[in-house]
Amino acid sequence: MRLKFLFFYIFIGFFVSGQELRTNPIDSISILMGKYSINQLLPEVTQAFLEMQSAAKKEGIALHIVSGYRSYEAQRGIWNRKYKRFISEGLSPQESIQKIIEYSTLPGTSRHHWGTDIDLIDTIKNVKGDVLLASHFHGGAFEELRFWLMSNAKKYGFELVYTNEPNRSGFNYEPWHYSYAPISIPLLKAYKSMDVIHKIKNDSMLLGNTFLDKVFLDAYYKTHILGVSPVLNRD
Ligand SMILES: [Zn+2]
Numbered sequence: 001m002r003l004k005f006l007f008f009y010i011f012i013g014f015f016v017s018g019q020e021l022r023t024n025p026i027d028s029i030s031i032l033m034g035k036y037s038i039n040q041l042l043p044e045v046t047q048a049f050l051e052m053q054s055a056a057k058k059e060g061i062a063l064h065i066v067s068g069y070r071s072y073e074a075q076r077g078i079w080n081r082k083y084k085r086f087i088s089e090g091l092s093p094q095e096s097i098q099k100i101i102e103y104s105t106l107p108g109t110s111r112h113h114w115g116t117d118i119d120l121i122d123t124i125k126n127v128k129g130d131v132l133l134a135s136h137f138h139g140g141a142f143e144e145l146r147f148w149l150m151s152n153a154k155k156y157g158f159e160l161v162y163t164n165e166p167n168r169s170g171f172n173y174e175p176w177h178y179s180y181a182p183i184s185i186p187l188l189k190a191y192k193s194m195d196v197i198h199k200i201k202n203d204s205m206l207l208g209n210t211f212l213d214k215v216f217l218d219a220y221y222k223t224h225i226l227g228v229s230p231v232l233n234r235d
Contacts, residue, residue, distance in 0.1 A: 003039070004036070005037060006043065007032060008038060008042065008115075009010065009093055010029055011031060011113070011190075012183055012186050012187065012190075012231060014134075018020050023028065025127075026103045028190065028194065029194055029196055029199070030164065030192050031113075031114075031191060032106070032108075032113065032114070032187065032194070032196055033072055033074035033107075033108040033109075033113060033196060033199070033200075034070065034071045034074075034075060034112075034113025035071075035108075035112075037071065038115050039069060039070045039071070040069050040071060040115065041065075041069050041115045041116070042043045042066070042115040042116060042120070042180075044180070044182075044183065045115060045116050045118075045180040045183065047156050048063065048156045048158070048159075048180055049118065049156070049180075052152070052153065052155075052156035052158065055152065055155075055156075056148060056152070059121050060124065060149065061124065061144065061145055061148055061160070062122055062123040062124045063120055063122065064120065064122070065118045065119065065120060065122040066120070066121055066131060066132060066176070066207045067112060067118070067119040068112070068115075068117075068118050068119075069112060069113075069115045070110055070112035071113070071115060071206060072107050072108055072113065073103060073107075075104075075106075075107035075108070075110045075112070076107040076203070076205065076206055078104055078107075079100060079104060079106065079107055079206065079207070080205075080206070081101060082096075082099075082100045082104060083096050083097070083207040083208050086099050087171075088102070090130070091172070093148070093208050093211045094211055095214075097211060097212075098206050100170070101220065101224060102171065102172050103171060103172055103174075103209050104116070104154065105171075105224070106169065106200055106206075106212070106216075106220065107197075107203070107206065107223070108196065108197075108199065108200045109197065109200070109220075109225055110204075111161065111177075111179060111184065111228075114184060114187050116173060116180040116183045116184040116187065117161065117177060117178055117179045117180070117184065118177075118178055118179075118180075119132060119157075119174075119176045119177050119178075120147070120176050120177075120178060121142060121176065122142055122144070122145040125141035125142060125145075126141075127140075127142070128142045132174070132176050134172075134173055134175055135173075137175035137176065138175070142175075142176075145146070149178065153178055157180050157182050158178040158179065158183055158223055159173065159178065159179055159181045159229055159231050159232055160175070160177070160178060160181055160226075160229055161177045161179045161228050161229055161232060162177055162228065162229075162230045163176040165171075167230075168227055168228075168229070169222075169223040169224070169226075169227040170223045170224035170226075170227025170228070171224060171227065172207065179228075181231065181232060184232060185232055185233075185234055188225075188228070188232060188233060188235065191224075191225065197220070197221045197225070198214070198217055199215050200212060201213075201217070202216070
């Protein structure tokens with residue numbers, strides 16, 4: 001096992017065993033913010049995905065990961081592109097930020113930073129353009145995939161994150177986004193125990209960062225970071 005993964009598992013181990021992390025909180029925050037370059041899904045997540053993929057294949061579904069690990073820089077790129085576009089369309093900075101966080105996270109707060117979360121499609125179906133649209137999963141080409149995942153993903157450790165339950169706050173419903181619960185549950189717990197969110201506004205390369213005040217960040221933390229399926233937010 002490579003050293004960076006070993007370090008990651010030691011970090012998670014603290015939370016699985018319920019102990020507090022006292023060793024190196026700076027590196028721990030880097031992991032949670034996508035700044036510690038794991039650069040790929042964690043080996044355990046890849047293994048679980050491959051098993052799920054081969055089970056799906058037997059039922060005629062070609063599971064494919066559209067998006068897996070994403071770094072802080074990559075997420076900042078997404079954020080800045082959208083920010084520029086909304087500003088150029090005439091929205092105010094505050095309106096632009098609100099529009100971005102319907103679907104996209106602030107860099108440093110994406111679950112894709114953790115190497116545990118994946119966006120899934122079925123490549124047997126020939127879907128052109130933007131594949132990650134809820135309409136494809138409801139009455140469209142990925143309807144069968146949605147049903148299959150709803151009844152089978154759990155067996156492999158994967159849980160839907162952004163459900164369509166009316167009481168869930170935060171990001172819009174994403175029928176494609178699954179999370180490997182055995183690792184992402186302790187990571188969310190770690191996130192909650194550290195002050196990660198207020199570090200983000202210090203990034204001078206992040207567009208709109210001067211509008212990320214304490215009121216906004218506290219609200220975003222509650223509604224968006226914690227606005228996941230309750231099975232993934234356990235103490
Ligand atoms: Zn996703």
